[in-house]
Amino acid sequence: MQQYTPMIQQYLRIKAQYEDAFLFFRLGDFYELFFEDAIKAAKELEITLTKREGGADEPIPMCGVPHHSAEVYISQLIEKGYKVAICEQMENPQQAKGVVKREVVQVITPGTVMSQTMMDEKQNNFIAAITSFGKTKYGIAISDLSTGENYITLVNDGFEELIHTLSGMNVKEVIVAPNFSNNAQQELKKIFHVAISYEEHTSIREEFQNITQKLHTEHELITFGRLLNYLLRTQKRTLAHLQPVEILKQTDYMKIDLYSKRNLELVDTIRKQGRKGSLVWLLDKTVTAMGGRLLTKWIERPLIDRVQIEKRHEMVQCLTEQFMLREQLKGLLKGVYDIERLAGKISYGNVNAKDLVQLKKTLEILPDFVQLCYEFQHPSFSQFAERMPTTSQLLDKLSRALLDDPATSITEGGIIRDGYNAQLDEYREISVNGREWIKNLEQREKEKTGIKSLKIGFNRVFGYYIEVTKANLHLLEAERYERKQTLANAERFITPELKEMEMKILHAEDLLADLEYELFLQLREEVQEHIPHLQTIAKLLSEIDVLQSFATVSVEHHYVKPMFNEVGDISIRNGRHPVVEQVLTDTQFVENDIVLNDEKQMLLITGPNMSGKSTYMRQLALIAIMSQIGCFVPASEASLPIFDQVFTRIGAADDLVSGQSTFMVEMLETQYAVTNATKDSLILLDEIGRGTSTYDGMALAHAIIEYIHDEIGAKTLFSTHYHELTVLEEQLPRLHNVHVKAVEENGQVVFLHKVHEGAADESYGIHVAQLANLPEKLISRAKSILQQLEEENTIDKSNFVVNEQLSFFKDEQEEEKKSRTIEKTIVREIASLNLVNMTPLEAINVLYKLHEKVTRDGDKR
Known part of the structure; x- marks a missing residue:
C-alpha cells in the first residue's frame, strides 16, 4: 500500500470490501476504474484502457466513464451478470483537507436494479435468498426491490423440488450462506443463469417487524432475514417501501414443474426464448405494466381454491357482458402509470418531479374508477371500489406543488408551481423580473434626484451601480449614496436598496434552485408516508387490469366460461x-x-x-x-x-x-x-x-x-x-x-x-x-x-x-434375442433385480445403465 499515492491507497481499501463488484470510483465528473477492474471493464464495455501514475514503479491500468452517462455502462455490466459498487465523493473537493472522503453508497446487482432502463416493465425482477435446513428442507425468500413485493415458501422434498419451485419466478440473483453447497450453487447457475451472492447475517431489525408479522417459524425468519440483511448491506437505504411478506403455500396453487412450464411454453417459447408464441403473450391484453406483471404471476401459480377461481370467472363474465363499461375501464387504465414501481422510487430517493406528476395523474383517475366499479352493479366490483384508499389530500398537495411539465432534474429548478411557497415566489419574481425592477429603480432615482442622465449599469467586477456625471454630483443625497468607483467624467455609486436587490438578483437563480430542491425533498417525504396506500391502489388496479385482459381475449377469440x-x-x-x-x-x-x-x-x-x-x-x-x-x-x-x-x-x-x-x-x-x-x-x-x-x-x-x-x-x-x-x-x-x-x-x-x-x-x-x-x-x-x-x-x-x-414377442423374436450373448447377460441382470422394493427413480437409473451397456457393446437396435 505504501508504494501508492494516498488516493490510490483509498481506492484499494474500499475495493477490498467489494471484491466481487466493479468499483465505480468517483473522480470529479467521471467514475474511474483501476487495476483488474479497469482491464475487465474496458473489455466488457468496449471502452479505452489507459494508464495513470499512482506512485508505484509501473503505471496503473485505468478506464472511466462520465458520471452523467454512467447508467448506460452500469446496465451493460448488470445484464452480463456483474455487480457494480458506486463510490461517491462525500465532501466538496475544494474544501477537503487531503484526500477527498469517499464511500460506497450503493451496490447494484442483477437482483437489485432500480433503474427503469434495466428492467422489463411487464416482468418482475426478483432476488431470492435460499437457506438449507438439513438435507431435504429449504427456505426460499424472494423480493422485487423495484415494487417492494416479498414472498417466502418452504420446501421439504429436497433440492429437485427447490429447483421446480424457483422456476418461473424470473430470479436474477440468489443469496446463500457462505457454506452453502458448491454443487448446489453450480446447479443454480446452470439452470437459472443467476448471479450468486453471500450473506451470513439473518437477524431481523426491530424496524422491520411490521413486514414480518406473518412469519412464525424459525426457518421462515432465518430465510427472510438473510434476504433482508443483504438488501440493507448493499443498498444502504431504509427500504421503507418493502411490503409485508406473503407466505406462498405449495398447497394453495396448482404445481407446475420446471419441465412442464418449459414444455407448455407458458411464459417463453422453447425455440426463441421469447414471449411471442407463449401463453402469456396470448393472454396479455393488459393496459398497465402492473397488470402485465400480475398476469405472469397468475399464470405461474394457478389457483386451486374453487371459490377464488369462480369469483374471477364471475368478474370476467361481467366484463364480457358489458362492452361499454369495459371499454371505459380500459380507457381509464390507459391513464394509469406504474405507481407500484413509483412507490419504490419514492422510498429509494431517486424519484423526480415527472414521476410525481405521473402519480398525480393516476390519482386523478381514481374517483372515476371507483364510480365505474359501482356501475357494473356486481358485488365483487363494488368491493374493489370500497377497498380503494382515499387519496384526496395527497392529490391536492401534488396538484398545488408541481408544475404540469416539470424539469427532469430536481436540483436545477423548474419543478414547483407558483403560489406554493411565498419565498420561492419572491425569488422567482426577482429572477424573472429583475431587469424590469432595475429599470423602474432607475426611473425613480431620476425623478428623485432630477438628474436625467443618471443610469443604472452592471459589470462583473463591481456588480450593479448608479452612474452620475461629475457635474451632477451636488444633486445627490450624500447619506444614501456609497461611492463604488471613480471614472474620468463620472462617479459610480450604490444605495442600500440597490445593494440589497443586487444580492437578491445575483443569487436568485442559485437560491431559487436550492429552495425548489428543498421543497421537493419535503414533498417526497410527505408522499412517502402514503406508500402503503399507493401499493394497495396498485394491487387493485393491476387485478382489475388482468381481469379485463381475460375478458378482452375471451370476447375476441370466442372463449367460454368453464x-x-x-x-x-x-x-x-x-x-x-x-x-x-x-x-x-x-x-x-x-x-x-x-x-x-x-x-x-x-x-x-x-x-x-x-x-x-x-x-x-x-x-x-x-x-x-x-x-x-x-x-x-x-x-x-x-x-x-x-x-x-x-x-x-x-x-x-x-x-x-x-x-x-x-x-x-x-x-x-x-x-x-x-x-x-x-x-x-x-x-x-x-x-x-x-x-x-x-x-x-x-x-x-x-x-x-x-x-x-x-x-x-x-x-x-x-x-x-x-x-x-x-x-x-x-x-x-x-x-x-x-x-x-x-x-x-x-x-x-x-x-x-x-x-x-x-x-x-x-x-x-x-x-x-x-x-x-x-x-x-x-x-x-x-x-x-x-x-x-x-x-x-x-x-x-x-x-x-x-x-x-x-x-413382448415370442417365436422368432424370442429366439433372436436368446441368440445374442449380450441379451442373455441383460436378462440375467434384470432377473437379479429386486423390482418390488425399487423406487421409480432407481428403476429408471438401472434401465439407463442397461441401455448404455447395450449400445456400448454394439447392439444399436
Whole structure:
C-alpha cells in the first residue's frame, strides 16, 4: 500500500470490501476504474484502457466513464451478470483537507436494479435468498426491490423440488450462506443463469417487524432475514417501501414443474426464448405494466381454491357482458402509470418531479374508477371500489406543488408551481423580473434626484451601480449614496436598496434552485408516508387490469366460461389450442373433444408425426391452466376438475450442457411425474421410450402406462408410435384408444388433425419424409425396404404378453434375442433385480445403465 499515492491507497481499501463488484470510483465528473477492474471493464464495455501514475514503479491500468452517462455502462455490466459498487465523493473537493472522503453508497446487482432502463416493465425482477435446513428442507425468500413485493415458501422434498419451485419466478440473483453447497450453487447457475451472492447475517431489525408479522417459524425468519440483511448491506437505504411478506403455500396453487412450464411454453417459447408464441403473450391484453406483471404471476401459480377461481370467472363474465363499461375501464387504465414501481422510487430517493406528476395523474383517475366499479352493479366490483384508499389530500398537495411539465432534474429548478411557497415566489419574481425592477429603480432615482442622465449599469467586477456625471454630483443625497468607483467624467455609486436587490438578483437563480430542491425533498417525504396506500391502489388496479385482459381475449377469440365438477371428469367440446389457433395464418384450427372420467381415465393416442398429437395434449393442459387462473377457455363447452398438479413430457432435446442424452432427459422428466402425481393431477406423456431401442422403449412405455393406471389413477394422455401398445385397451379397463386421423390421397398423406376413437392403422412415416422433401430416390428405396420388412417380419399383436413386461414377442423374436450373448447377460441382470422394493427413480437409473451397456457393446437396435 505504501508504494501508492494516498488516493490510490483509498481506492484499494474500499475495493477490498467489494471484491466481487466493479468499483465505480468517483473522480470529479467521471467514475474511474483501476487495476483488474479497469482491464475487465474496458473489455466488457468496449471502452479505452489507459494508464495513470499512482506512485508505484509501473503505471496503473485505468478506464472511466462520465458520471452523467454512467447508467448506460452500469446496465451493460448488470445484464452480463456483474455487480457494480458506486463510490461517491462525500465532501466538496475544494474544501477537503487531503484526500477527498469517499464511500460506497450503493451496490447494484442483477437482483437489485432500480433503474427503469434495466428492467422489463411487464416482468418482475426478483432476488431470492435460499437457506438449507438439513438435507431435504429449504427456505426460499424472494423480493422485487423495484415494487417492494416479498414472498417466502418452504420446501421439504429436497433440492429437485427447490429447483421446480424457483422456476418461473424470473430470479436474477440468489443469496446463500457462505457454506452453502458448491454443487448446489453450480446447479443454480446452470439452470437459472443467476448471479450468486453471500450473506451470513439473518437477524431481523426491530424496524422491520411490521413486514414480518406473518412469519412464525424459525426457518421462515432465518430465510427472510438473510434476504433482508443483504438488501440493507448493499443498498444502504431504509427500504421503507418493502411490503409485508406473503407466505406462498405449495398447497394453495396448482404445481407446475420446471419441465412442464418449459414444455407448455407458458411464459417463453422453447425455440426463441421469447414471449411471442407463449401463453402469456396470448393472454396479455393488459393496459398497465402492473397488470402485465400480475398476469405472469397468475399464470405461474394457478389457483386451486374453487371459490377464488369462480369469483374471477364471475368478474370476467361481467366484463364480457358489458362492452361499454369495459371499454371505459380500459380507457381509464390507459391513464394509469406504474405507481407500484413509483412507490419504490419514492422510498429509494431517486424519484423526480415527472414521476410525481405521473402519480398525480393516476390519482386523478381514481374517483372515476371507483364510480365505474359501482356501475357494473356486481358485488365483487363494488368491493374493489370500497377497498380503494382515499387519496384526496395527497392529490391536492401534488396538484398545488408541481408544475404540469416539470424539469427532469430536481436540483436545477423548474419543478414547483407558483403560489406554493411565498419565498420561492419572491425569488422567482426577482429572477424573472429583475431587469424590469432595475429599470423602474432607475426611473425613480431620476425623478428623485432630477438628474436625467443618471443610469443604472452592471459589470462583473463591481456588480450593479448608479452612474452620475461629475457635474451632477451636488444633486445627490450624500447619506444614501456609497461611492463604488471613480471614472474620468463620472462617479459610480450604490444605495442600500440597490445593494440589497443586487444580492437578491445575483443569487436568485442559485437560491431559487436550492429552495425548489428543498421543497421537493419535503414533498417526497410527505408522499412517502402514503406508500402503503399507493401499493394497495396498485394491487387493485393491476387485478382489475388482468381481469379485463381475460375478458378482452375471451370476447375476441370466442372463449367460454368453464365449469368445475367434483367427480374429476373432463368434458371439453370443440376444444382448441389457444396459441396455435392464433398463429395459424393459412389454415383453420381443427377443434377436438376431450372426454375423461372414472371409466376412461387414460387416452392412448396414436397417429403419425405432424398429425397433431402433441397439440391435442398441450391444449388440454393449457385449458386446465387457463380455467384455474380465472380466464375463459377455447372451447364451446368445458367441464373440468380442479387439478392439483400438471405434468408434461412433450418434445425431446439433448441436454448438452449437463451431458444428458435425450433418453435420460425423458426419463428424468417422466420420473418426476410418476413420483409426484396424485389422482387429482393431470399427466401428459408424449412418445415415451423413443430415445432407446424399440424393445426397451415399448417395455418402458408399457410399464409406465400400467403404473399410472394402477398406482396413481391420474387423468392421463399418453401418445405413442408403438402401435403394439394399443392392445392394452383390452387389458387395462380405464385405458381407451384414440387416434389422430390421416388419409392418403394420390400417394400423399393428408393430416386431418381430428381425433377419432380407436387405434391408428398406419404410421405414414415415409409420407412424412416426403413432406420434408427428402430425395425421391431415397423415398423409393425406403418404400421398398418397408415392403420387404413387412413381408419377412410381420408382428402379430396376438403374441403381445402383458404379464411379461420386458418380453413382448415370442417365436422368432424370442429366439433372436436368446441368440445374442449380450441379451442373455441383460436378462440375467434384470432377473437379479429386486423390482418390488425399487423406487421409480432407481428403476429408471438401472434401465439407463442397461441401455448404455447395450449400445456400448454394439447392439444399436
